[in-house]
Amino acid sequence: xxxxxxxxxxxxxxxFPGNHxxxxxxxxxxSLQLNLMPSSASTLTSTSPFNLFHNxxxxxxxxxSDRSLETCIxxxxxxxxxxxxxxxxxxxxxxxxxxxxxxxxxxISSMSGKRSENESERASSRGxxxxxxxxxxxxxxxxxxxxxxxxxxxxxEHNTLNPKQKLTLARRLGLRPRQVEVWFQNRRARTKLKQxxxxxxxxxxxxxxxxxxNMRLQKEVKELRALKLSPHMYMHxxxxxxxxxxxxxxxxxxPPPPSTTATPSTTPTxxxxxxxxxxxxxxxxxxxxxxxALVTRS
DNA sequence: TGCAGAAGACCTTTTACGTCA
DNA sequence: GATGACGTAAAAGGTCTTCTG
Numbered sequence: 001x002x003x004x005x006x007x008x009x010x011x012x013x014x015x016f017p018g019n020h021x022x023x024x025x026x027x028x029x030x031s032l033q034l035n036l037m038p039s040s041a042s043t044l045t046s047t048s049p050f051n052l053f054h055n056x057x058x059x060x061x062x063x064x065s066d067r068s069l070e071t072c073i074x075x076x077x078x079x080x081x082x083x084x085x086x087x088x089x090x091x092x093x094x095x096x097x098x099x100x101x102x103x104x105x106x107x108i109s110s111m112s113g114k115r116s117e118n119e120s121e122r123a124s125s126r127g128x129x130x131x132x133x134x135x136x137x138x139x140x141x142x143x144x145x146x147x148x149x150x151x152x153x154x155x156x157e158h159n160t161l162n163p164k165q166k167l168t169l170a171r172r173l174g175l176r177p178r179q180v181e182v183w184f185q186n187r188r189a190r191t192k193l194k195q196x197x198x199x200x201x202x203x204x205x206x207x208x209x210x211x212x213x214n215m216r217l218q219k220e221v222k223e224l225r226a227l228k229l230s231p232h233m234y235m236h237x238x239x240x241x242x243x244x245x246x247x248x249x250x251x252x253x254x255p256p257p258p259s260t261t262a263t264p265s266t267t268p269t270x271x272x273x274x275x276x277x278x279x280x281x282x283x284x285x286x287x288x289x290x291x292x293a294l295v296t297r298s
Numbered sequence: 299t300g301c302a303g304a305a306g307a308c309c310t311t312t313t314a315c316g317t318c319a
Numbered sequence: 320g321a322t323g324a325c326g327t328a329a330a331a332g333g334t335c336t337t338c339t340g
Contacts, residue, residue: 141328142316160308182329185308190327192309 143183147173151180155187 143151154161154169161169161184163177170177 143328179328181307183327185310186327186329188308189310 143175147175151183151187155184159188159191160184 150169150173154165158165161180166177166180169175170180173180
């Protein structure tokens, strides 16, 4: 079983100016959050892209039916992992790793004395003194498919790992915790890159739509100005006094065209303008046109 | 209470290796 | 077999947050 790229749930938020570090904790209102869930990939191009703003956040997105994945990891070892292709089986898990910690930050307060130990582990795991390899050259080791599958599953569950989860996963996969950590870092980077590409494409489309809308409105303004400069044209227009106003919404009703059989193409228009859905004299505020409406208009 | 420093987590960028056409 | 493109594991260097004295 191999997880294809198309199967991967992808999601990240694109936040503007602020601090990118705040993304995770963000209830940042300026964040653009899109989901690339496999089954709904087509909806990205569908009518209402702004629905994506309301999509669920990471945890919600990836909390699938196997919400208890981590429990499963601990409780039942996967059969297919028995014959796993371990690139480098860690001889033992470091003592300090065995100690395990809970959450990144809360663990610090409860075990401040372990900092130096953790740091040394971190340093060694960065290859500064990787005695397991013998030499200092970085060995690029491809993860097996099974390992990738498990990592992907775990990533869907949480896109970040606390030390305990990292340890558990590393032990389960026969990898070093540092490798798991790196894999998650790279995975997050890939996800973000992918999402950025999608966002870019989407914003391009928004831009195109807005350009068209802008051009259309400018044309309308031009025509209305021309109309204003030729008062005799008013003679051909329905006087405002004949209009009826809805008492509830205060919108002015536009009388139907003389001929009910007239097709839109034969409907008389003013100076070639397309029929207006609202009366220019109406005092009532224009209906709020959402950005979504603008985008989906064209 | 405010501050400086340490430690850790995470991000972005770069490097280097494995795979494939 | 050599080569270049591509994907990705790993590392480097930076920022930010939290904690401690």
